[in-house]
Amino acid sequence: MPQIQVTPLGAGQDVGRSCILVSIGGKNVMLDCGMHMGYNDDRRFPDFSYITQNSRLTEFLDCVIISHFHLDHCGALPYMSEMVGFDGPIYMTHPTKAICPILLEDYRKITVDKKGETNFFTSQMIKDCMKKVVAVNLHQTVQVDDELEIKAYYAGHVLGAAMFQIKVGLESVVYTGDYNMTPDRHLGAAWIDKCRPDILISESTYATTIRDSKRCRERDFLKKVHETVERGGKVLIPVFALGRAQELCILLETFWDRMNLKAPIYFSTGLTEKANHYYKLFITWTNQKIRKTFVQRNMFEFKHIKAFDRSYADNPGPMVVFATPGMLHAGQSLHIFKKWAGNEKNMVIMPGYCVQGTVGHKILSGQKKLEMEGRQTLEVKMQVEYMSFSAHADAKGIMQLIRMAEPRSVLLVHGEAKKMEFLKQKIEQEFNINCFMPANGETATTVTNPNVPVDIALSLLKREAALGPLPDPKKPRTMHGTLIMKDNSLRLVAPEQALKELGLSEHQLRFTCRVQIQNPQSEQDTLNTIYSHLKSVLKEHSIQHLPDGTVMVESILIKVSAAAEEPSTKTLLVSWSYQDEELGGYLCTLLRKGLPQSTG
């Protein structure tokens, strides 16, 4: 039986380092190639030696697909393609292709230049790697080779995030990457058609959460910012350069517009300017509102948001500043934080999760005195707010996607084992389908039962269709034809044509049967009696009395001959071809029962 094997090298019952191997119909595909944020050693990259013992990957993998530009989905790409060695095609969407190298370069700089690591990929490697990338459009079917095809669907989450359908013949797998089922201020919701894949590989970050309406969060956020600004305070929003930052920018920008506010909003420069540029370019990937209004004004051309300069931090009066990085552990955001922390009028809003040990985490857990380098202490008087803006589907969203795609089985990755367990059980219960949650290195195997398509000759199909009422699509129907398997293709043709093609002559199989009945009448009369008898019994069939002394029922021949010695014993010769076996057999038994006693 054909089967599909899925092996997570990362992200199996885990968040981070997404990397999933799929073997489908004899093809091997790698889905995502991410790094793990939590590690600084070998564990940060997927274990490619699982696939091949230290040789190049090219002969093992047919293609690599990257779902979006987050580093835990594409961070290991240069390492894999240049250092381990892969020359095959790498597929990603246009925005991902544009933004991915910026992030990789940034990541490389931090690791090599700041932390001083060696044996890491170089800028050149990133460039070389990006040369192998093939960009795809949404809903574009890309033929990787003759059999393997992939297709991208919109996934929300971040700009350019996509879900991918991988299809070989009639077997298919859908990989969601990260997705979001509720739209936000700049991106739409994930969407997929009813493609009925054999396996749906879904992320499950929020497997056990059903989230509140995003409107409350937005409103809260805006209210807090607004109040602080009105008080004359300054608002610091530490963000990562891409993704949420743009959503919050749009949110504030439109609010400022609506409310006619004048306080300046700044965005710390660096990555962001480049990134915003791409957001402006890829307007088709954003949500309805931005797409519809960009003709009048591109929403990412911010009217109120200007580039930040270090000197602005000391300006008097209210202002809002977005600064990187998001966890307040270094850089500009920390710098500004130090300046503003002393004033109770100011406010810092943390829009995302903070790792333990960072300043962000400390202030969120309520610490009021922070120890800084050089044994200084910093008193935090400013207000600290937490506001979660996350773009992953919640449990309900995951279920909704499953309902949309109608897969035959589901495989969960990118989530914690315990939470997956719950969702797995729910999926099995609600949809009555298999659900897998393999750990890293574990292989999940699904047996598929693909249909075998057969070409049918049009004439044959029409002939068969003409025989009865329209075929009911829900019910199978038998038909008469010859199946020819030749040159790796299957064809169903009419028997005559098959014979002609194969150069065979047609053989007829005929059955004959003699039935003896007692009938005192003459041969001619007997025949008449049989004729009228059959006529009365077989109403639907055409029965003919031929002049040469035979009765034809459809194509079945009945002849009467009387033995010379016993004139009252008549021998009936019944002859039929193989195709009429059913009717012929019936006729024989009917005649064996004898004729009705005709009185006249």
Next chain:
Amino acid sequence: MAAHLKKRVYEEFTKVVQQQQHEEAPAKKLRLTKPSKSAALHIDLCKATTPTDALQYLLQFARKPVEPESVEGVVRILLEHYYKETDSSVRLKIASLLGLLSKTQGFLPDCIVDDAINTLNNEKSHQVIAQLLDTLLAIGTQLPENQTIRLRLVEVACRHLTDTSFGVRNKCLQLLGCLGSVDKPVSKELESMVLKDVQKIIGDYFNDQDPRVRTAAIKAMLQLHERGMKLQQTIYSQACKLLSDDYEQVRSAAVQMVWVLSQLYPESIVPIPSSNEEIRLVDDAFGKISHMVSDGSWVVRVQAAKLLGSMHQVSAHFLEQTLDKKLMSDLRRKRTAHERAKELYSSGEFSSGRKWADDAPKEKVDTYAVNLIDSGACGAFVHGLEDEMFEVRIAAVEALCTLAQSSSSFAEKCLDFLVDMFNDEIEEVRLQSIHVLRQISNNITLREDQLDTVLAVLEDSSRDIREALHELLCYTNVSTKECIQLALVELLKNLTKYPTDRNSVWKCLKFLGARHPTLVLPLVPELLSTHPYFDTPEPDMDDPAYIAVLVLVFNAAKSCPTMSALFSDHTFRHYAYLRDSLSHLVPPLRLPGRKLVSVSDSSGMASSEESSQQFLRQSLERVYTIQHLEAQGAQELLEFTIRDLQRLGELQPELAGAAEFSATYLRCQLLLMKGLQEKLWNVAAPLYLKQNAMASAAARQILEETYKLEFLYSGLETRQVAIVHHVRLQAKALQLVLNARTSRGVEPLLSICEKFLQEVDAFQRCFVAELTHFQDSFVEKLLELMPRLLACKPLDLVKILQTTLRQSGFLHLRLPEQLHRATATIIEPTGESDNPLRFTSGLVVALDVDATLEHVQDPHNSVKVQVVYPDGQAHIIHPRPGDFRNPGPGRHRLITQVYLSHSAWTEPCQIEVRLLLAYSSSKSRTSILKPAWNESTDGLPATENSIEGTIPFSKSVKVFIMPKPTRR
């Protein structure tokens, strides 16, 4: 040239037909008598050598209308060509033309049914068959009475249902849906025909392999439902299955189907699959449609969200689930932000700001009890309101509105969600949710935190949003005095930020005060900043913010008599001033030591209205006695009555429309009477001049007044329109007579007479139904004499007219139930400003115009702005359709910009701005029937004698402007 061409066509035509007469049935002779369109078409078709040519001719032919009498001939020609034609595209076009032709007004297509069915039997091309079925459908719908033909058509459709092409099956189903018999046949002979169970036949195609056919089947079923057939409940399960169809149009139709069934059988019981419980069908359907709110296709989502709004029978338990998403986090039950806000509020600690992990989940959820998806209606509206497409969000908001109006507990619950929608990214959605909240505000009381969110929107830069919000606040109930204070503070902030909102803010505070007198009372000292010992400085009376506070306080004081004790002296003075200057905002108060000027409580109001209505009736009655009076007395009576009515209109705003209408009508009569005074007509010829001038002025004025009567009032019925037209006719007759007496020679008179007779004829045509009420009137007499009039000479005609005019009686005017005069008030510009608007001459300056219009029908086309410059130059500006808002029934708001320009002046001068109501007599209420078939009306003499004109209907406002000479 044209005549020559025509002749040639006729020649050719006759030739061709003669040839055909040899071969064809003699019935074709009929065509000879009507050589019209059919002729040309026939020639063209005969000339056509290739299918492309033929197609071109047919397309050309289709652009012109065909008169009903010649339709049949044309159809015959078309059919003839149809049989001969080998190219299927031409046949297709012919078939579609047949359908179009059979829709011609006044043509009964029963004679072509047989032919159409015949052609259908011999046709091979699927597309042509489908088109022919479409034609049959058109024929069938034209003959709703003919059961036999319908049955035949249905049978034809059933026969073609097995066709392999989806297009044919589609059309068959459509035909079945439109024509399938809804009830049992009555007559005997029909029963003998095989009566098909249309519902069953259509139902079989719910499972067709082609999605388009499935859709068509559902639509046909819905069509049957619309035509009054009771659908069977058994379809319900089929329809539910179709909800999970692969194709969106099928799902969309299925949602409708489920909805229809849920309305038909709300109370029947259906089992829940996979359990042995049973629920009401309407609840089940509600759950299923709720599911569709998270469908993959937004078209379906919009449909589902819309339909949810109209399911009022659903149980409250199910309804409330649509707002509950059953939040959880890490398998723990979590409260929504709304719940938390409520709790914070009730514990007295408001807006503490959220802490890290403030939303920490509470109790642990039972893993088995959590149903992630099959919980039916759960959170349908939460999803709908968060949808990506604003169409879905608007539909969800509207659905919430209708549901909340029927259930107050649901209204309470959906409040938070609606308030959240105030923050939507699309203005339309925000506006819509504010309107919705206003509509349901009778059912709810806002909490402080909710009010806070609502008020935050007051700073919105969009004027529409702010005004909608003011409107909302007018109808809102709040719970505490803090709320009132909060609202006041925010409104004052709004006032300083957007001074143009002044009127709207004041009005809002008026209602707020009148609604919550007891809540305002404790705030009064603070609001008026009075102090127990010290005198506080007197606030500035011209400060809009201070006026706003006073409006709030005075309106609250109206139903709270103790409040006035808290006022200081200047407050009383300010009251007196405001009561005079802003009487619509400041109510009469019972103040100590002051006499109340107009004592009028509500019961007195009602009775006074009744009495004035009676007065109106009586005065009109009195006028009818006029016939028996002398000329002098009659005139006096009319004058008095007009005066009375005008005064009544001023006193009773409710009756203003009716009173003014009758007054104007009576004035017309008075003028007519004066114009016809016997004395004048008996004077000798040389003295004509003077009386002529007077009478013709009267006639002109009557004409003007009749246009006002016809177009300025809404709520007129045909009867009143007829009376108005009648007066106009009289005035025209008067003009004609006057003309005849002054002008010399017969020639000019001839044409005027002819025109007048045409008008009489038109009057008769338009108001045939009303003629019975015109006994003893001018028109009746005229119509009696019509044959004579047509024959006689102009001078005789004038004589007849003169006598009829003077003998004709006075027509009773019966007032319709609701009669309103269109009015307009210009709010902006106010005309108070002394600072001229300066601009460089030759360039333009934009003047903001803001006006309210009441009882104006179709303001988009009729309302214009007129600007009159001091040099007498007048411009008329047409506002754009987008400049009109519709805040309530019968009310419109015009917010537009008027561009002014002029050459340089030496000093600033005033221009006048006023609104005009444009009218055109051809567009009178008796609208002309439009030709049914085509778009071009070039052949019709449509607007021959329509009179375009304008009526000023607002006071003009003066604006100082100053175009400066250009500096070089």
